[in-house]
Amino acid sequence: APMSFVRGAYAQDFCNMPTGGSVTLGFNVPQSGPYADEGADELRAYQLATKHLNGEGDGGLLNTFSSKALKGNGILGKKVEFVTGDTQTKSDAARASAKRMIEKDGAIMITGGSSSGVAVAVQGLCQEMGVIFMAGLTHSNDTTGKDKRRYGFRHFFNAYQSGLALGPILAEELGKDRTAYHLTADYNWGWTQEESIKDATEGLGWQTANAVRTPLGAGDFSQYLTPVLNSGADVLILNHYGKDMVNSLTQAVQFGMREKQVNGKDFQIVVPLFSRLMAQGAGENIKGILGTTNWNWSLQDEGSKAFVKSFGQEYGFPPSQAAQTCYVQALLYADACERAGTFYPPEVIKALEGFEFDGMGNGATLYRGADHQCFKEVLVVKGNENPQSQFDLLEVVKIVPREQVTYDASIFGGDLGPADAKTC
């Protein structure tokens, strides 16, 4: 059979066991489609991480990371090499490129991505193939909730945490007597986001006037925006991401929602999930809008400062939150291998589960074993009213401590599945 043409005849302990002097990681990021810019930033971060792991550059977060297992000599003495792929922000394409990296290029770990659909799809694939997946930007509860996998890990926070973090701040800033109107992207992530925020705000005593589902990529949201002002609501919550959020926010502002008075209060808009790129796309309209984010380059802890410095010196501008989460994921995987002393996935998984660390930004962090979700500080931010530079778009309103955004792993169900190694 032709299998012998393709694969070495030697026995393999697990899929893509590194045998030579190097180890290959697979960076699967959106290079085309709406999140291409985010993907490009992720790729920059991965390249930086590879450099640092191989002992080049200034070492970046290796210096501030609480675990000192990494020496800057690659992973377990093997030089880190990488292959890249384009997810196109489509599940099929993302799985195809992940498979290519695993089957053809011999990648031992896959990481990246910029949407939850892709993350869940690739994570499922990696579970089947026995390759560890370190998710990039994915915010849906499902990734580490009902669709969690033993081989998949997420450093990014999720919608539920956004709700937990944002709730109290909303009460603080906007008062407890508010009526909210939700516009929600009509797909999985949107629904979990809406549910989480609704739970949080209703817990504060807010009313929910209505929650309306908008089709993905609607472009023009005017027909959903006009009913808002006459609905009695005084807060508009946009459970949109990416282009949808840029458009709906821009248009909401155009409809005069920032200047309105309803129920004797200033009308407010809230965007639960922010990213700097989205803020850039929305331009002026973002000013003063509240939301949450995983990380921002203006943070002043040692880890964040070190990362901003390495990244900024390499590329001339500060990193995005997507870049940060991807960089950290790459390092965490490498570190876990070092600590496990092997690339054997079941051992690496064990090393990651329940791992406590610090010095990577967002304070002390736990990789919870029960669902492979990271628990760390969450940032509540606001569109910057007086930006100092073109990158200075978000202003940190509050750093919400880790305890406040920790929740019970069982609430989302799901099943991690087995950790047994596979040959591929």
Add this chain to the structure above:
Amino acid sequence: MVANSVLHVADVHKSFGGLKALSDVDLNVEEGTTHAIIGPNGAGKSTLLNVCVGRIRPDSGHVVFNGEVLDNHTPFEINQLGVSRVFQTPEIFSDLTLLDNVMIPAFASRDGAFSLRPFSKLRHEATIREEAEKTLADVGLEVMKDREAGSLSRGDKRRLELAMCLIQHPKLLLLDEPTAGMSRHDTNRTVDLLKTIKERGMTKVIIEHDMHVVFSLADKISVLAQGRIIASGTPDEIKGNPKVQEAYLGGAH
């Protein structure tokens, strides 16, 4: 209604907007005969054929073919009953070969209006192929059988269309100016061909402006002018009819 009438057009009216293209047209075509329809341009001749093959529905009146009233028949049903037609502007399958052009109607008359036969092999349809080649030979196109039909000259397209009708062995053949644009030589050949068909007993309705063709083929002639049949009779009767002289033939004949 005459007993051995194959086609009976009864009291047909058709107008386009304000224009009365056909009014009160009554026509009987007897079995085995060749019935010519002549008349000035725009008289409604082609429209009459259109009504017969179901391309146009008459405003009132009926067409009866072999005792069957064709009021609600679609073109393909009418063809399946045994009516084939040559159009005034050739309607052929321009990007198929001549052979394919003739084989399609052959399949239609053998297999009916719909037949799947996805697994029967074309190459093995030897009999049909042979017949198609023979029919092409009849109209003098056999040497071009593998050419694309769209690249034929106009006279050749006419002959191809004739072949497409002949292979169906229709009971009634409707010909709309079959020799228009043909050279004298080919016109003569076509006339001969149509004569042999007649011997086989095929009934024909022919529209022609070429009086030479009309008088050498027709058993009966009807003259249509402004949507009405103004005269009907044997060739000799028509030739002598002064109304026809004036309306159609002019001073030439």
Add this chain to the structure above:
Amino acid sequence: MLTKTDATNLEVAELEIPRPDPKDSFFSVRDIHAYYGESYIVQGISLDLNEGEILALLGRNGAGKTSTLRTIARVDDPELKRGEIYLGGQSLHDKKSYQAAQMGIQLVPEDRRIIGGLTVEENLILSQVEEPLGWELERIYEHFPRLAERRSQIGTTLSGGEQQMLAVARALARDVKLLLLDEPYEGLAPVIVQEIEKIVRQIKEIGITTIIVEQNAVAALKLADKAVIVDMGEVVYSGAAQDVLDDEDLRNEYLAI
């Protein structure tokens, strides 16, 4: 561009070079070769015509008559690959069809080519968009009362014969120097044929040069001054029209009459 050619032409005339010059006759086709894609159809045809003459171009089906006319009218298909054409001393072979039409060539195509979606009147107006103009609409309607009646009917719903009239009328609406008629009598009732024959005679009287392709060879030859018979894309006979009418062998061999 035109003036320059005119100037050279003048010079040539003044110098009176003795060699036969294609520019001498009013209309001249020199050894043209034309192709439909890769099929070689017009294989070296030459014609000469003086102003006001009528030429009958005869031959069997598929002989290449239509192709020759189309080549002269400079339509893209068939493609002229070799040979020269001159009208009134100006070269035509390097022109596009619209330029040829502006120089006074009008083709009445065999399948009439009435433009769909446009009324009869619009079809006529269309040929009066570009200079030089010929007959005015009134005059056309006078000659073709049928068209006057149908002026606001969509052109393609006319009967075959009516369409033929429209096609001829469309050509007359332009200032024609050389009229190319491709089977003008096809599908016409005898009365109309006489009508069109009359028009062609009138055209002749006005002094318009005409090439007529017609299967009804006798009718065409009666009108024509000259006759050319083509076969397989080549000229097999060229001479006076009357000679063809008189020469039975010739008629038998190429025209089967």
Add this chain to the structure above:
Amino acid sequence: MKEMLNREPFALAAFSLVILLMPIWLTPFGANYPDLLQKFAIFAIFAMGFNILFGLTGYLSFGHAAFLGVGSYAAVWSFKLFTMNVIPAIFFGVAFAGIFALAIGYVSLRRSGIYFSILTLAFAQMSYNLAYSVLTPITNGETGLQLTLQDPRIIDNAFTTPGAGLPETNLFGIDMSGYPGFYFCAVVLIICFFITRRIFNSPFGLTLRGIKSNQNRMGYTGLNTRPYTLTAFVISGMFAGLAGSLLAVTDPLAGAERMQWTASGEVVLMTILGGVGTLIGPMLGAWLIKYLENIFSSFNEITLEHFFSFLPEGLQSFAVELASLFVGEGWHLTLGVLFMLIVIFLPGGLMEGWRRLLRRFSGGGGGKSEPAAAVQPAE
């Protein structure tokens, strides 16, 4: 020689050989890994089936991805509800796609030309939008329908106790991932090729071509065109469903985006790129597009530096710079440029290129030879 090439057994054998040996002859192109090989086979089936409709009847459907999607969903549900065996999954995939195609085709075929295209597009887009949101209970929305540990899988569970992890799709015990998956798809492709060839060379196929050439004439020839076009539509829908179920067989996940218009557009492009109405053109088109998507997108600067390492330093960085526009994140640009080049220089697609090559090597056709080259001055 030509006669022999046309003979059925020979053609089939040659085709089978080429397909089955793909893992070997694709090695130099870097495309010899299971996933891409599977995709090659599957999308070849998809495109071939699409061509039965578009290539033969001329009806341009812009909604064929809907049938692909239906095939995938049906197959995954079969895995979830009944068994991991692929035979029932394929059966359901093809059957559901066929039923779906029958319904959509019946309605859409009332119109022709662009109106037909837009009707199919509308149906597909409705399916996509609903699958993405409202029908989430059936399709699992954006995330896509996946296997879970809670699936009933009644047939399998009746005979065996489930393991700890998710089970794999199998053909009576042979796992359908990796190379076995490819060979399975390849065999299906060969069967599809056989069927397609038969359709092309049958009276049915000829009739379809007649419909494409002159639909109007068909009626006066005594053929009822509707059942013919509908049959072609359903057959090609079933091919699409088959391709969809094979996607699920090799990778048990079905996402809504498989039904989006871009996916329908892709198969149109594949077919045109390869050569509309030719037997294997659409397959070649599918391969080219999938190859670009999977391989060109994977080149990054490091690979390019390797590739151009034979050049001197300055030249190398220039070459890398230039090439990087067309690979990696620039692979779309290559795709666009390629579409344009092929359609400009090879009207008739890749198959036209092939024919030209053949003609060149067989020394040109007979017939009259050309006179001397043009002496025409340009305009």
Add this chain to the structure above:
Amino acid sequence: MDAILLQLLNGLDKGGAYALIALGLTLVFGTLGVVNFAHGALFMLGAFCAVTFNKLLGLEKVVVDETQTTAWGTALEIRTPYIESWFGEFGSFLLNYSVPVSIIVAIPVMLVIGIVMERGLIKHFYKRPHADQILVTFGLAIVLQEIIKHYFGANPIPQAAPAAVAGSADIGAWLGLGDGLVYPWWRLVYFGFSAAVIAAVFAFLQFTTYGMVVRAGMRDSETVGLLGINIQKRFTVVFGIAAVVAGLAGVMYTPILPPDYHMGMDFLVLSFVVVVVGGMGSLPGAVLAGFLLGVLQSFASMNAVMTIFPGINQIIIYLVAVVILLTMPRGLLGREGVMED
């Protein structure tokens, strides 16, 4: 009542955008017979004309201040727009009105793009099958898109409407329906603009001989050529007009939808649906369909409607398209014989 009025306004506004995009498409599609998948790209290029113009206006003088450093340790750059430092007041006025002013730039730019595209590429495809047209224009669309992505990135780039029309108009007060009924100024401007452009294009093609010639040329360019008309030149002009119309639609849409490289593709399918529902070869049809679909889409998104038919807002356009195409054989106002085979 208010809600319905507002949704009607939304629908008209949306319809204006659809109609404007579809208008250019139907020009080349229904008139020249070319299936132009690059039409969306022209819309996108128009939008990027506005972006580029704005960027040019916003070109900044960069002064490096060595004394201050950024968080990542490089010297801080202080930027001031040239235009402000040169022209002062008028400079900031230009910046403020950059979107409408960029129309002046966009018209010639789009005209040139359209003409180059037609001369260089489309012209060779008039006689080719639609399939080839689809492939080549799709290829072109991808290429244009990727070029824009290369220079501008994939992220949307916001464009502000001029401050004077940035707010909302108090329609309620105008109509005497009390306040609370407000609608963004810019959207009203957009609606007026699209109505004006549509009317202009219409008058040009439907009521002039020029338009008649173009329509005739589409049916049978060879015969029109035989009548002495240089139809190629007119085709080029029509294509140029279509490009300009698409471009202007793009320019004016930027304040509503921050443009990105992919926006053309997003609108492409929709505009095809609009054109076909309107009926092939009919400009009024395209406009009518644009408004009809826009209005229906708005009404379908009303909460009352969505509670009765969940998900109706997602499929309404396609549903309406299906119903119309099945009840009217050639769309709303289509002509017989255009693109039916």
